[in-house]
Each structure stands twice: as C-alpha cells, then as structure tokens.
Amino acid sequence: MKKILFVCHGNICRSPMAEYVMKYLVEQAQLTDQFLIESAATSTEEIGNPVYPSARRKLAEHGISCNGHAARQMTRADYLRYDLLVGMDSANLRNMTRIAGGDPEEKIRPLLYDKDVADPWYTGNFEVTWQDVLRGCQALLEEQIQCI
Numbered sequence: 001m002k003k004i005l006f007v008c009h010g011n012i013c014r015s016p017m018a019e020y021v022m023k024y025l026v027e028q029a030q031l032t033d034q035f036l037i038e039s040a041a042t043s044t045e046e047i048g049n050p051v052y053p054s055a056r057r058k059l060a061e062h063g064i065s066c067n068g069h070a071a072r073q074m075t076r077a078d079y080l081r082y083d084l085l086v087g088m089d090s091a092n093l094r095n096m097t098r099i100a101g102g103d104p105e106e107k108i109r110p111l112l113y114d115k116d117v118a119d120p121w122y123t124g125n126f127e128v129t130w131q132d133v134l135r136g137c138q139a140l141l142e143e144q145i146q147c148i
C-alpha cells in the first residue's frame with residue numbers, strides 16, 4: 001500500500017483539496033485498496049477546523065466530498081508512516097523538512113515541480129488552486145501507478 005500525506009500551511013485549503021482530489025482519482029481508477037491518502041498542516045493555527053468553505057464548495061462543484069475533515073499538524077512520526085510527503089509550496093517543504101528532522105529517505109517532494117500550488121488564502125482564487133491540485137494529483141497518480 002502506498003501512503004501519501006499532502007501538506008500545506010493550515011490544512012484547510014490546499015492540502016485537503018489535494019487529499020480529496022487524490023482519493024477521488026484513486027477511486028475512479030479502482031485502486032482504493034492500494035493507497036492511504038491523508039493531509040496535514042505545518043502550522044497549528046487551524047487544528048481541528050474543517051475544510052475552508054470556499055475550498056469545500058470548489059470540491060463539491062466537482063462531486064467531491066470532504067466531510068469529516070479536521071485539520072491536524074504534521075508530526076515527525078508522519079515521516080516514518082508515509083511513503084511520500086507532498087508539499088504545496090517551497091515554504092511548506094522547508095517546514096516539513098524541519099518537522100521531520102531532515103529528509104534522509106527523500107520522501108518530501110512538491111506537488112508541482114514547475115511552480116508552487118496557488119494559495120487561495122491569499123489570492124481568493126480557488127479555481128486556480130483547483131487546476132493546480134488536479135494537475136498535480138493526476139501526474140502523481142500516473143507516477144504511482146507505474147510503481148505498483
């Protein structure tokens with residue numbers, strides 16, 4: 001089983017969007033039993049909070065539910081538990097590496113290699129974030145299927 005943790009700053013916008021998009025794509029590919037997909041934050045600011053309403057609406061527009069989500073912070077133990085820890089931007093990647101105490105197994109990586117995932121908390125544009133997350137998750141799933 002491939003275990004993937006998506007990480008952003010607060011775990012209420014980008015990383016849960018990626019978590020639920022990836023779960024949806026995995027379900028569509030009939031590979032649910034081969035993946036464990038979750039998300040977390042690098043900060044403590046939003047712990048326990050649900051997905052931000054605008055992110056929830058964007059997911060719902062595409063028939064994707066995020067019910068039951070509660071933001072949590074990434075821990076050092078997550079580095080051992082997951083095969084891949086996927087950050088949404090360069091600041092997240094730095095903080096993830098700090099929380100993990102390094103990245104000796106090279107498990108920490110960005111969702112997009114050509115740019116940061118747009119942060120709708122600052123831009124207000126959840127459509128751009130949706131497009132970034134969808135593109136990144138599609139590519140990640142394709143890459144992981146080749147490893148199965």
